[in-house]
Amino acid sequence: MPKSVPFSYKDGDALDEMESHLKKISPVILGRGRAGLAIAKSFANLKLLHPEWPLADVQWLKRDLPLADQLRVFENPLLAIANPPGLHASSILEAHKAGCIGILCEKPACVSEHEIKALREVKTPTAVFHVYRQMWGPQTLRKKISENFFGEIISVEGRCWQSSTAARALQLRKGEGADIQSWKNDLRLSGAVDVYLDLATHWLDLASFLHGSSPTEIRGWRSYVNAETPHRDSHVQVMVNFPRGQRAFGSISKTVHGTGNDFEIHILGSLRSATWRFHEPDVLHIGEGRERTTWTRNTNDLGSQQPAFHATGWLEGYIEILRQMILKIENPKQQEKYPTLTEQLDLLQAMTQTKWQD
Secondary structure, rough: OOOOOOOOOOOOOOOOOOOOOOOOHHHHOOOOOHHHHHHHHHHHHHHHHOOOOOOOOOOOOOOOOOOOHHHOOOEEEEEOOOOOHHHHHHHHHHHHHHHOEEEEEEEOOOOOHHHHHHOOOOOOEEEEOHHHHHOOOHHHHHHEEEEEEOOEEEEEEEEEEEHHHHHHHHHHHOOOOOOOOOHOHHHHHHOOOOOHHOOOHHHHHHHHHHOOOOEEEEEEEEEOOOOOOOOOOOEEEEEEOHHOOOOOEEEEEOOOOOOOOOOEEEEEEEOOOEEEEEEOOEEEEEEEEOOEEEHHHHHOOOOOOOOOOOOOOOHHHHHHHHHHHHHHOOOOOOOOOOOEHHHHHHHHHHHOOEEEEO
16 A cells, blocks of 8 residues: 555645654634634535545634633644634734644734734744635736736726625614624724725735735725714725836725625736636636637636536635645745735735825
8 A cells, every 4th residue: 555645735735755744733713703614614625625634623712711721732733813803913923922833814914003013023824814816716817917918907906895784774774683783893803994904905915916016005085884883984995006006996895785795806907808706706707909708717726626616605715725824834945825924914004004085
């Protein structure tokens, strides 16, 4: 019988005759909301795909007990943070001090400028769950941009529209649900904004990923129409400058009636254009002159490794980020192929300095 190895490496991740230096990786999750469940499902998917990987079963941490004390009982803990954003920075810092072998965190990594400075001292491999950029469409767009397929990039534009704030406002106007309080109303848990740090970080991360750099300047306009509390912005428009004269424009909202998760990105180039939409994750629409063609995914090497049009929605990005983190843990010299904490902090630094026109 051939000798078994602890990992399967693909797409340039192969390591010559390398044995695992870890007896076991212990995935632990802080936060039991929608994001926490998505992370747990993604770990389960990886265990099915790679039964030879030394992954223990997922364990859930308790929110009211010291994080370091809970992590101490696990062998090689890999922590996934999915608690409210206002608690992210302290959780990352505690996990770093506790000796986690890796950290994964929901966006944003923090909600204030002083936290950015503190987090820059973290040396533990840390990924941020910017899941959209890990999907086939954005990955393909990034590759084609690097090959100059689109020519000079005029702008990256698009939107991220949801309806949760609009739906909640209608509910309250009907006299319903007034006794239901969201943790997002709590400044300590959510930070001083809503849409800008919750959704706009996703959209701006994708624009930054495609341009290959962080913004140098952001100008914005924001609305609080339908907001449940005064600090929760409901709709944002941003104009973004990048190095080398690159630009982006985005519309991000939680108060557009009749939308689901309408996330889309457009590449406007001198030679060609392209459109990717989250609702069609395995499709790219390419424009050239007056002609329009459709590209469809023909690989299954990312995330869940399912065939095209059998995707798992936003879980695809979660699975891929977890996969790349585990490969990084196994080979610390490998270049990160996930959204890094440094990238996140550079983006958040630019976002804290946004010039607003109210």
